[in-house]
Amino acid sequence: MFIKRKDEVFQEPPINNYSVSKRITVELITVLVIDILSEVKIVTRDISSPNYIKKIAFAVHPALAMLAGINLKVFSLLNDNPMDAQEIAGTLCVRQDKLEPLLYALVTAKLLRLEDNLFSNGREASQFLVPNTSSYIGNHPFLNPLIMSWDFYGALKIADTIRTGIPALKYDFATKSEEELKQDFQHTQPIAMRAGRELVTKFDFSSYQTLVDVGGGPGGLSIAITELCPHIKVTVIDIASVTPVTLWFIEQAGMSDRIQIVTANAVTGPITGQYDVVVLRAFIQVISPLDIPQLLSNIYTIIKPGGMLYILGHILDDSHISPPEEVWHKLGSINYYDVPAPYTEKEHREWLLKAGFAQIERNFLLNDDRVIRAQKPL
CATH class of the missing domain: 3.40.50.150 (Vaccinia Virus protein VP39)
Structure with a gap:
């Protein structure tokens, strides 16, 4: 019997939920791509400006920023520990002027929060992007770093x-x-x-x-x-x-x-x-x-x-x-x-x-x- 995947509505998972839900997968990697795909179905889409092309071009940037944050252990460092850019750069032993664009990009991607010049993990980052936690994405076939x-x-x-x-x-x-x-x-x-x-x-x-x-x-x-x-x-x-x-x-x-x-x-x-x-x-x-x-x-x-x-x-x-x-x-x-x-x-x-x-x-x-x-x- 052929079993098709069904669109599912996921409840916000608890902080220790083992399963990485499809909703979070889409949010972290392909939210813009999915938006693009859905727009393809709209026959009357306005093509007087290159907005659709811009969506394609920019879709990958949040994912690249997220991967850099994982590899640099930014999310691990900021787990329950807000820091300013200077503190983060010092702890990671990197140049602040090179790190800051990444931090602001992660805020734009809604993976980090910025309040009073202090960066902290967003909810999804805390739940899925911190290694050695039960819900870390390292065990996911598409999201493994x-x-x-x-x-x-x-x-x-x-x-x-x-x-x-x-x-x-x-x-x-x-x-x-x-x-x-x-x-x-x-x-x-x-x-x-x-x-x-x-x-x-x-x-x-x-x-x-x-x-x-x-x-x-x-x-x-x-x-x-x-x-x-x-x-x-x-x-x-x-x-x-x-x-x-x-x-x-x-x-x-x-x-x-x-x-x-x-x-x-x-x-x-x-x-x-x-x-x-x-x-x-x-x-x-x-x-x-x-x-x-x-x-x-x-x-x-x-x-x-x-x-x-x-x-x-x-x-x-x-x-x-x-x-x-x-x-x-x-x-x-x-x-x-x-x-x-x-x-x-x-x-x-x-x-x-x-x-x-x-x-x-x-x-x-x-x-x-x-x-x-x-x-x-x-």
Whole structure:
């Protein structure tokens, strides 16, 4: 059954609310873009002035200012601690004349308040932009600071990538050094861990005894599932350049005696074992469509009859123009991968049916991960 996203009205979340609501997501990143998109529908829009073009041009500035504030730890510093510009600059060891334009920009973006020359966090900044708090956006697949940095930097390379036909900033897990992968995964691990928690909260995993996280990277999803479902025996499979990093993260989490790590290429195979459930998170979206049928065929062989496959990550509607955040993600991905993803729901369904799967359903998690669930027939 196809489950569409519905427009929802969110109540103002409490200060410790774990979930980053869609309303706040839009306010922080795409409020102007959404306004632009809604205006497209107005046929009688006045085009005598470039107001619409100005909205497009200025839409990104609040997001860039917000990212700079996160990276400079401005929001952490101002959490329950108003300061003037001189105090902030001194504490951060930066020049005041360079910092002040950012502070005023964040006030304009309504992320900071300014009263009596003292800057303080706005309500959304306090709730979502302070690290080490339960509602910090670091575990969100679109709002994680590293992901935003990649998106914004890549945006400057879009024309170059299209012109040459080659990803200007190609990202290849097989050629990254262990230290580079560890550094990147440390930033994205919270996303995978939250996805694992939300997956087992939304769906019933009580009957599963064995689970394999294919392309599991640093093992964040597996760690989260093991914490919440101790009855499940969990395995992570990834390629040889990644599994040493997987081991490091698993050991850091104190899970080396509970999570097995297997080095294998799930596309070229072989992969072995029999599992009640297989999870592919943020994996299909970095695989060439030419290789996906072979990948799913290999996955099919390791699922027990009646077992389930969960595909998590970025998935486009069949229209290719929604959800908006997935459209922007696909545009940015042309700079990093030979074949830009995400793929559409229809493409996923066709690949899954060809591999032999049935009972295909689409859903989503509260963190904005899309989910496609399929079953291997009995």
